[in-house]
Amino acid sequence: MAALFPLHPLPPPGADRGDVTWQRVAASIVAARSAGSGPLCAYVYDLETARRQAQAIRATLPSGWSLFYAVKANAHPDVLAALSGEVDGFEVASLGEMQSAISASPHVSTIFSGPGKTDADIDGALRRGVQLLNVESLHELRRIALIAERLGARAPVALRVNRRSPPELGFHRMAGPSAQFGLDEALLPDAVELARGYPSIDLLGFHLHAFSNNTDATAHARFLADCLAWSVTTAERHRLVLRVVDCGGGIGVNYVAGESPFDLKQFGAEIAGITGPPDTMLVLELGRYMVAQAGWYAAEVLDVRSTHGRHFAVLRGGMHHFRLPSAWRHDHPFLVVPVDDWPYPFSRPEARNVPIDVVGELCTPRDVFARSTYVETLRAGDVVVFPLAGAYGWEISHRDFLQHPHPKFLILPASSNAEPTKGLGPVTRGSADL
Numbered sequence: 001m002a003a004l005f006p007l008h009p010l011p012p013p014g015a016d017r018g019d020v021t022w023q024r025v026a027a028s029i030v031a032a033r034s035a036g037s038g039p040l041c042a043y044v045y046d047l048e049t050a051r052r053q054a055q056a057i058r059a060t061l062p063s064g065w066s067l068f069y070a071v072k073a074n075a076h077p078d079v080l081a082a083l084s085g086e087v088d089g090f091e092v093a094s095l096g097e098m099q100s101a102i103s104a105s106p107h108v109s110t111i112f113s114g115p116g117k118t119d120a121d122i123d124g125a126l127r128r129g130v131q132l133l134n135v136e137s138l139h140e141l142r143r144i145a146l147i148a149e150r151l152g153a154r155a156p157v158a159l160r161v162n163r164r165s166p167p168e169l170g171f172h173r174m175a176g177p178s179a180q181f182g183l184d185e186a187l188l189p190d191a192v193e194l195a196r197g198y199p200s201i202d203l204l205g206f207h208l209h210a211f212s213n214n215t216d217a218t219a220h221a222r223f224l225a226d227c228l229a230w231s232v233t234t235a236e237r238h239r240l241v242l243r244v245v246d247c248g249g250g251i252g253v254n255y256v257a258g259e260s261p262f263d264l265k266q267f268g269a270e271i272a273g274i275t276g277p278p279d280t281m282l283v284l285e286l287g288r289y290m291v292a293q294a295g296w297y298a299a300e301v302l303d304v305r306s307t308h309g310r311h312f313a314v315l316r317g318g319m320h321h322f323r324l325p326s327a328w329r330h331d332h333p334f335l336v337v338p339v340d341d342w343p344y345p346f347s348r349p350e351a352r353n354v355p356i357d358v359v360g361e362l363c364t365p366r367d368v369f370a371r372s373t374y375v376e377t378l379r380a381g382d383v384v385v386f387p388l389a390g391a392y393g394w395e396i397s398h399r400d401f402l403q404h405p406h407p408k409f410l411i412l413p414a415s416s417n418a419e420p421t422k423g424l425g426p427v428t429r430g431s432a433d434l
């Protein structure tokens with residue numbers, strides 16, 4: 001086994017020289033490749049990284065704040081089980097996610113969101129003891145009231161409000177004129193009056209999730225302070241006892257090398273003074289920032305070729321497994337685990353010291369992980385590994401398009417039980433983009 005060659009100009013998080021987690025990831029890939037029959041394609045998840053990240057976030061939160069994990073980011077049963085001991089509950093957006101949450105942790109608290117809830121969703125969530133239902137419209141509120149009444153229950157609800165002046169933060173905007181989520185703020189008086197008229201509705205407060213992938217810690221803390229101030233004023237105006245302010249998720253990850261990451265320490269300093277009225281639960285429901293760093297997507301190089309003077313590495317995998325880079329149209333950072341075995345009696349396709357496009361196995365020109373990224377060496381049979389694949393990787397991918405086999409899922413053994421890493425050379429830094 002030769003050295004590990006990172007290919008991206010800057011090593012992605014978890015890939016620095018001597019990084020213990022990366023060494024464990026690479027060792028698990030080598031072991032899985034030797035044990036398997038066909039070319040390797042796998043997600044690798046590290047539960048310790050996920051747990052550590054949850055603990056680090058929790059340590060920054062002042063009292064009064066609850067930390068929920070947004071299951072949509074990564075619903076692998078082992079990830080849910082690992083996080084269930086670190087968070088106050090799970091945010092779910094379907095009955096399927098609710099069932100996964102309960103399977104991982106039978107008494108877990110759940111918050112149920114989603115722009116299009118069916119009657120069956122509402123009924124199922126109430127029967128399963130949901131802690132908070134985020135309401136998206138007057139019609140949904142009426143249906144919740146009716147279903148709760150039939151069940152003899154009182155539905156705990158928060159109104160999801162699309163505010164007049166939503167923050168301009170993050171990569172994905174989920175509030176404002178172009179977003180389909182939540183009640184228009186202008187409808188708030190109607191919604192509060194409607195809720196008051198139903199004995200089966202317990203109106204607890206507001207839900208204000210507004211964006212995803214914000215990497216500015218100061219701006220995020222300001223957003224939370226603003227959510228709280230708005231909720232307190234709005235509750236006073238409507239003579240509501242404010243018991244919940246759910247600020248949603250949205251803390252982000254920099255996928256592009258060279259950009260600065262979310263500064264958790266700074267966030268902790270800024271959020272320290274942000275507390276609500278007594279007995280008001282303040283909620284963060286984080287997905288991406290909790291698990292992005294806990295996952296890697298590994299795919300073996302099937303072929304290396306040149307067309308019209310451009311170099312391509314074709315992987316046994318693609319956007320049907322890991323759609324994030326093509327969906328966001330960024331060049332995802334990657335590393336390579338070199339594999340010296342070569343089973344064929346003819347020469348091995350390779351690229352050396354060239355910019356290369358790393359692409360998937362699908363019949364679509366959109367199946368691209370990274371374009372024109374400089375590689376020292378990349379050969380058919382090597383394994384390309386994409387870090388920061390733990391959030392919105394497998395979960396958002398159209399996995400059955402073209403009916404290729406699904407990837408394997410490898411869970412790293414606890415580091416105290418890990419085998420010493422054999423046959424792996426030191427991680428070295430790559431060269432700059434051409």
Ligand SMILES: Cc1ncc(COP(=O)(O)O)c(C=O)c1O
Pocket residue numbers: 070072073091113114209211212213248249250251285286287288289
């Ligand atoms: C209602 C709600 N809460 C939380 C999240 C998690 O967001 P993020 O992964 O950006 O933290 C989402 C993501 O879309 C969401 O829709």
